[in-house]
């Protein structure tokens with residue numbers, strides 16, 4: 001049985017849950033992190049979420065968890081058989097971690113979680129996000145998903161932050177292909193269940209939503 005340790009309102013936990021949902025795997029989720037704290041025997045030395053346990057194999061780092069799930073349970077599905085497609089997916093997973101996360105995470109933390117940030121800083125991060133998402137928009141031209149016709153792990157990690165990007169009160173450029181892709185993701189039941197989760201607009205609302213999601217699988 002797969003156990004996911006992590007609060008439901010963490011975007012990194014959402015990547016793992018969404019992958020599990022797409023693969024139709026049974027799982028149990030436990031509330032860990034944020035206002036729930038960490039148990040003494042938490043098996044991730046970084047004391048962050050998510051952590052996955054599959055029959056005593058412990059995996060942490062959301063990208064590694066998604067790769068593990070896709071390669072173990074999603075051969076020919078989230079984990080494409082074709083090496084070129086799989087490598088393209090991997091490339092966009094790395095891009096997510098090294099480029100977009102570095103910009104989007106602080107923007108979200110300032111706008112919703114109460115991190116300090118000036119209007120100039122918000123403007124700069126918003127513009128940097130727009131510039132990076134233009135790259136993804138270009139990749140999505142004439143494609144249903146990031147690597148083509150098939151939903152892959154690249155869609156999972158990048159798509160998991162799209163609900164937030166698309167609903168934050170910020171200026172977004174007209175990104176036709178990205179918007180069409182996002183709309184397609186919003187039609188998927190596993191995306192609706194695990195990613196489209198309200199987050200509020202300030203730390204108090206954030207905490208309320210965190211608690212109201214307690215115990216939900």
Ligand SMILES: N[C@@H](CCC(=O)N[C@@H](CS)C(=O)NCC(=O)O)C(=O)O
Pocket residue numbers: 010011012013032033034035047048049050060061062063
């Ligand atoms: N690189 C890590 C980042 C994980 C991370 O930053 N997790 C955040 C939540 S999204 C966290 O654990 N924050 C502390 C907490 O929830 O107590 C990953 O991708 O798994």
